[in-house]
Amino acid sequence: MTAFALSDLTTSLRIPPGTGAIDLSAIETNAAPGFDGDKKAGEAALLALAPELADLQERLFAEGRAGGRRNILLVLQGMDTSGKGGTLRSTVGLVDPQGVRITSFKAPTREELAHDFLWRITKALPEVGMLGVFDRSHYEDVLIARVRELAPKDEIERRYDAINAWEAELAAEGTTIIKCMLHISAAEQKERLLARLDDETKYWKYNPGDVDERELWPAYQEAYEIAIARTNTKVAPWHVVPADKKWYRNLAIGTLLLDALRSFDLGWPPADFDVEHEKRRLLDEKPL
């Protein structure tokens, strides 16, 4: 069905649980690990996955309607311009929107700040049968919060453990958690920010504050390294997705989703009613 081995690609993105310190600078941002072809082949490979992706997603949705308790939570993190939005459009957009729940987390509101950091995240969790997608997430609370010192040091420390406990509980309840860091280089980000400034249809995506954050690039990379190392658990492993090549990023996320869906071994829910009896009811009905 596909010209590459799904498992090769997903394995090459996964940070093995138990990995100690992570060195993001050692992970090539412009690479396409696990895939041999070029852009054209990569785009074709993603489209070739689409029918199976849509079919399995519908089965998961059906299972949720029929009493199943499983669902998927895809967590997208990455620096500005790393392509979280593009992934939503190009990859998540391949499946039926009825079965998808996307939440884009912004700076927390006053009400949200008056609760534990996981409060608003918990409220946004997908229902059973759904594909939930977080565009940014609770990880902001150990990323920007660490870099910008938005919380005391010991609170940041506490959060790694809190996240692990929360994700473990979620996984135990039936959620498959797929955490992805979209990994771009600082040079690629610069190019993408400049492209926004060169195109008046993209001004709305540009925020001068993004450049303020960019100036803290090394601190953010370090915060990612720490967050990934501290929260890379067996039940909720991290994937670092080289994202300078947009087509590879889209293919990689599609592959991770398909891999998770395949592992569910999804059938179709059996009838919980008497099929023949229902047919007779319809065929023998009195005129309406």
Added chain:
Amino acid sequence: MTAFALSDLTTSLRIPPGTGAIDLSAIETNAAPGFDGDKKAGEAALLALAPELADLQERLFAEGRAGGRRNILLVLQGMDTSGKGGTLRSTVGLVDPQGVRITSFKAPTREELAHDFLWRITKALPEVGMLGVFDRSHYEDVLIARVRELAPKDEIERRYDAINAWEAELAAEGTTIIKCMLHISAAEQKERLLARLDDETKYWKYNPGDVDERELWPAYQEAYEIAIARTNTKVAPWHVVPADKKWYRNLAIGTLLLDALRSFDLGWPPADFDVEHEKRRLLDEKPL
């Protein structure tokens, strides 16, 4: 761009405000008003609309991010199997899922029943810039609620006015409301229910309770006629969409969405920062 006049199609679906009694039985369910071609041409016409639909939806989303207050609320109503889900997949699925918020309303929970019927509906309203889609809606509270006598008669009566006031307020705040009844015949429904019973990949969509509702077909048609007549306002008009032909239903909804988006005359938000200054910041930055 398209082989048919958008405005002909949308006009032919719209129930003119001020129309008195509605007779649904006089509206052909198997027709394709405002479109001359066959299924193949209709599917091609929808795909031909897709790029403009996606482009304008992105502009609306951008406007919302830039302080705009407009959005769209598409209300889908119809008997079981009328194709609300199919419309979500085939038409709503044409635009970026980031900009879409779908809510599928089920039987109200105990908490929801402890509030006014518009409470849960209000909570599900789309943010500015978004395309909100209701798969069922507050109209259930004057449809099944009327047919099944789930509320006293005078409460049902009160609700028509409450809905009109609520929708008028919504429209005044910047929401374009597009209300659609997906109109199928009883014979078509029977065929679709039987098809579900003949296909084990569709059992999960079948609910014996749907046949109980079907037996009340004339009462439901009457409830729709009354609801449409009572809530067909200038700011929130009803459209009756012949829906026996799935391809026409999809095209019709796509056309209504495009028509609304075109009427917004959407540009791109201007920069609210100094473009040249931002370019210099990036080009002259110190090494990170």
